[in-house]
Amino acid sequence: MRIQVRRTGGFAGIERFAEVETSGRADAQEWHALAEQAVADGRGTPPIGVPDGFSYQITVNDRTVYCSDPRLTEEQRKLISRVLKEGA
Amino acid sequence: MKTNGGHEPVFCTVVPPHVLDKLAQHEDPALAGPARRTLERDALERTHRRLTTVIGAPAVAAPAGAEAGKPHRTVYDAGHGTALPGRKVRGEGDKPGKDATVNRAYAGLGATFELFLKAYERDSIDGNGLPLDATVHYDREYNNAFWNGEQMVFGDGDGEIFLDFTIPVDVIGHELAHGVTQYTANLTYFGQPGALNESMSDVFGALIKQYTLGQTAAEADWLIGAGLLAPRVTGVALRSMKAPGTAYDDDVLGKDPQPATMDDYVRTGRDNGGVHINSGIPNHAFYLAATELGGHAWERAGQIWYDVLTGGELKEKASFGDFAKLTVAAARARYNEGEELRAVLKAWEQVGVRTV
Numbered sequence: 346m347r348i349q350v351r352r353t354g355g356f357a358g359i360e361r362f363a364e365v366e367t368s369g370r371a372d373a374q375e376w377h378a379l380a381e382q383a384v385a386d387g388r389g390t391p392p393i394g395v396p397d398g399f400s401y402q403i404t405v406n407d408r409t410v411y412c413s414d415p416r417l418t419e420e421q422r423k424l425i426s427r428v429l430k431e432g433a
Numbered sequence: 434m435k436t437n438g439g440h441e442p443v444f445c446t447v448v449p450p451h452v453l454d455k456l457a458q459h460e461d462p463a464l465a466g467p468a469r470r471t472l473e474r475d476a477l478e479r480t481h482r483r484l485t486t487v488i489g490a491p492a493v494a495a496p497a498g499a500e501a502g503k504p505h506r507t508v509y510d511a512g513h514g515t516a517l518p519g520r521k522v523r524g525e526g527d528k529p530g531k532d533a534t535v536n537r538a539y540a541g542l543g544a545t546f547e548l549f550l551k552a553y554e555r556d557s558i559d560g561n562g563l564p565l566d567a568t569v570h571y572d573r574e575y576n577n578a579f580w581n582g583e584q585m586v587f588g589d590g591d592g593e594i595f596l597d598f599t600i601p602v603d604v605i606g607h608e609l610a611h612g613v614t615q616y617t618a619n620l621t622y623f624g625q626p627g628a629l630n631e632s633m634s635d636v637f638g639a640l641i642k643q644y645t646l647g648q649t650a651a652e653a654d655w656l657i658g659a660g661l662l663a664p665r666v667t668g669v670a671l672r673s674m675k676a677p678g679t680a681y682d683d684d685v686l687g688k689d690p691q692p693a694t695m696d697d698y699v700r701t702g703r704d705n706g707g708v709h710i711n712s713g714i715p716n717h718a719f720y721l722a723a724t725e726l727g728g729h730a731w732e733r734a735g736q737i738w739y740d741v742l743t744g745g746e747l748k749e750k751a752s753f754g755d756f757a758k759l760t761v762a763a764a765r766a767r768y769n770e771g772e773e774l775r776a777v778l779k780a781w782e783q784v785g786v787r788t789v
Contacts, residue, residue, distance in 0.1 A: 356607070358704050396634070
């Protein structure tokens with residue numbers, strides 16, 4: 346499973362992108378469960394944002410969903426933080 | 434982008450928007466063409482609906498017995514979590530504590546309140562004594578600060594690229610100014626009105642810093658976020674109103690993408706249609722008008738911009754041209770056919786925005 350996170354907006358307006366390929370990983374099952382739940386809670390189009398808030402695009406294999414700060418589910422926040430290795 | 438066998442997260446750091454735009458075209462067909470335009474329109478409409486809802490919400494009353502013309506500040510600590518507002522750590526009139534972040538946020542709220550009251554006779558964000566709430570230590574290694582429609586939220590930064598977001602007083606002022614915009618012109622946070630919304634926050638954020646330091650337009654650095662970048666980053670700040678596009682040029686962060694004039698206007702769907710990018714154009718116009726006039730920028734240039742923001746004529750979906758025309762009208766209304774009017778006309782002409 347390929348998990349990609351793209352973050353746009355924010356006070357700085359600087360984008361970040363990172364991805365994780367889970368195949369061959371010892372913790373692949375954990376990643377899959379997290380990614381599936383994060384995508385299930387996402388939206389098909391970019392949701393309402395707040396001024397200077399981050400917007401996220403999560404792509405798991407071929408499916409892309411959107412979410413925005415500060416309204417993330419726990420799974421989305423955890424997945425984004427893990428992939429970007431940064432607070433979300 | 435690089436791969437390393439898939440055993441560790443692949444970290445692509447911060448890629449410049451124009452590179453990512455190109456990448457997106459290859460990687461993500463869902464964003465291309467008509468779909469992309471549909472997404473942009475949907476986002477615009479939803480943002481509009483949400484902001485209208487926020488405006489329509491009942492105003493938060495000042496505390497009972499609170500004095501008009503005084504700030505009502507509360508700083509909360511999220512304890513590195515994400516629940517808002519978090520634990521109350523400092524209320525109005527409380528003595529400074531040991532946490533420098535809390536003290537900076539408290540002082541920054543006060544500085545912002547002070548500028549709006551003293552320069553423009555505005556009692557807080559809503560003009561009616563709205564309590565000023567801020568949460569610090571939001572999340573871990575959180576590289577951002579934002580206004581959630583009700584309060585400010587500040588991250589500590591990751592220490593690698595960004596430091597604590599309460600360090601620059603103009604960042605605190607920027608977030609609160611989003612509140613002022615929300616309660617006044619309510620500029621839609623997308624495309625040109627969104628870039629104007631961002632520019633209002635940069636203009637008043639910069640003015641709060643200048644007011645605090647007692648600087649004239651000639652003495653000011655006109656930087657947004659000076660002191661926010663970690664020492665290893667090659668850059669002086671996040672944005673420059675004096676020279677948009679020159680604030681940073683770093684191997685990890687990329688290059689400051691801001692244009693100074695309409696010739697370099699960036700068309701993009703990212704960042705709500707480039708709200709943090711094209712804000713460079715109205716930002717630079719304000720800088721040009723303020724430095725042409727000289728003296729304290731919050732006095733005449735700032736007054737004209739404030740008159741437009743709060744005057745009731747500025748539409749939620751205003752373009753740069755709409756805004757520019759209103760500044761011309763505001764300059765004439767307040768200062769007649771004087772140097773103020775000439776400075777405003779010249780500033781917009783220099784950035785390539787038509788005022789006729």
